[in-house]
Amino acid sequence: MEPTATSIYAFSDTKPATEEVQVLLSLTKFTALCLATGGLYGLWWQYKTWRFFKQRQQSDIWPVARAIFSLFTINELFKNIGRFSGSVGLVPAYNAGNLAVGYIILSLLARLPDPYWLISLFAFTCLLTPYQQFAAALRQSSEYPTREQAGFSLRQVGALIFGTLIWVLAFYSLAQPT
Numbered sequence: 001m002e003p004t005a006t007s008i009y010a011f012s013d014t015k016p017a018t019e020e021v022q023v024l025l026s027l028t029k030f031t032a033l034c035l036a037t038g039g040l041y042g043l044w045w046q047y048k049t050w051r052f053f054k055q056r057q058q059s060d061i062w063p064v065a066r067a068i069f070s071l072f073t074i075n076e077l078f079k080n081i082g083r084f085s086g087s088v089g090l091v092p093a094y095n096a097g098n099l100a101v102g103y104i105i106l107s108l109l110a111r112l113p114d115p116y117w118l119i120s121l122f123a124f125t126c127l128l129t130p131y132q133q134f135a136a137a138l139r140q141s142s143e144y145p146t147r148e149q150a151g152f153s154l155r156q157v158g159a160l161i162f163g164t165l166i167w168v169l170a171f172y173s174l175a176q177p178t
Helices: 027-036 040-057 063-068 070-087 096-111 116-140 154-175
Strands: 022-024 146-148
Touching (some): 022 116, 027 040, 027 116, 040 116, 040 154, 063 070, 070 096, 070 116, 096 116
Parallel strands (some): 022 146
16 A cells, blocks of 8 residues: 655644654753854754654655755744644644744844844744744643653753853954954
């Protein structure tokens, strides 16, 4: 019997190919990691979330490409999170289009000259509500195993230390006279 294609928007009839345990961080830890890594953790979260939807929908999307080109795919990610949370009985707590526009504008501000590019660091704030909505939907769903992460993992501690050192050096160089 040949497999049938499923719509990427079908949420009730699809079963994930593998049931990977979804590790959930507190909002404080997510924020700390996003700030310390200059937003790179936000891209990592987008990759992991796209990978979840790829497995859930059994689609052929490329999560890495979708995370790298997030300026073009963030709206669809926010919509997918909204549909997923709706499928488990939660009401979406945000407008996907508005948050996507905010994320794109704040991300593009990285092209500003010193020190104004620092405003772009706050692009991750547009990820906070979808992050919370996605985590709440995973907790609500009985289909997907979740685990609350108590502390930071070793890799996360490494990212925090490395990121903090980079920020110290960046602010030091910004403070130097030209």
